[in-house]
Amino acid sequence: MEKLPANTGWHWVKQGFALFRQQPGGLSTLFLGYMLIMLLIGSVPLLGQLLPVILVPVFSIAFMQACNDIEQGKRISPKRLLIGFRKPVFAVLFTLGLLYLAMAALALGVSALADDGVFFKLLTGQIEPAAAKNANLGGAMLLALLIYIPGAMAFCFAAPLIYWQNMSLGKAIFFSFFAVLRALKAFVVFILGWFGISVVLSQVVILVFGARESAMMVMLPISVILTVMLHCSFYASYRQIFGAPQPEAAPAPLPIDEE
Numbered sequence: 001m002e003k004l005p006a007n008t009g010w011h012w013v014k015q016g017f018a019l020f021r022q023q024p025g026g027l028s029t030l031f032l033g034y035m036l037i038m039l040l041i042g043s044v045p046l047l048g049q050l051l052p053v054i055l056v057p058v059f060s061i062a063f064m065q066a067c068n069d070i071e072q073g074k075r076i077s078p079k080r081l082l083i084g085f086r087k088p089v090f091a092v093l094f095t096l097g098l099l100y101l102a103m104a105a106l107a108l109g110v111s112a113l114a115d116d117g118v119f120f121k122l123l124t125g126q127i128e129p130a131a132a133k134n135a136n137l138g139g140a141m142l143l144a145l146l147i148y149i150p151g152a153m154a155f156c157f158a159a160p161l162i163y164w165q166n167m168s169l170g171k172a173i174f175f176s177f178f179a180v181l182r183a184l185k186a187f188v189v190f191i192l193g194w195f196g197i198s199v200v201l202s203q204v205v206i207l208v209f210g211a212r213e214s215a216m217m218v219m220l221p222i223s224v225i226l227t228v229m230l231h232c233s234f235y236a237s238y239r240q241i242f243g244a245p246q247p248e249a250a251p252a253p254l255p256i257d258e259e
Helices: 006-020 024-042 054-069 077-085 089-115 118-123 137-156 158-165 168-183 184-209 214-243
Strands: none
Touching: 006 024, 006 168, 006 184, 024 054, 024 077, 024 214, 054 077, 054 089, 054 158, 054 214, 077 089, 089 118, 089 137, 089 158, 089 168, 118 137, 118 214, 137 158, 158 168, 158 184, 158 214, 168 184, 184 214
């Protein structure tokens, strides 16, 4: 894994646009199918709030494989949504999701040291924003980010490394963290690029339609398209750092506790 220049992050953004243009309908349909499944899962009592987070690594593989299909000249099939549920890889990806949930919970728990849990209550809708004006939200967010950012780096590429390169859970997390660390400048540009695109588009919509319900209706499909393009850009980053996956690689991950 070689260090990458900062402008590589912008190239990933452009490659994501290029991938999306090849099969916009197929990718959008895949994402809408994913959203429908998430809505159904969200209706499950008790677990409905946790499973959508835990299953993110499982479903992320569908979009990664769809991008790989595009590069191979294949049509995207809705069945791709289910490939993360194949045995034995599902158990490892599900465990990865549990670890991600635990990391996010830890970040929010640590943030409570600065504001007695006001930031957490604000995120979960337990209090109104006006009730948090006197809380140390800045300190709480900083503490949360100190935990979340390294965790996000560790989980960033873990799912595709498990699926395509048959890595164990611990090994995938290790390689993901250091891959992002070595390409940190590129990822900063990548994040800033997507943030800038989102802000500019939202401001254009507000300028044209005003702060009305019509603006929200326009932003909804735009948000879907941007999210799908973001997945495509993420695939571009994986491909450059770790190489293109082998066509139809059969996942056979190592045991979870094996290093």
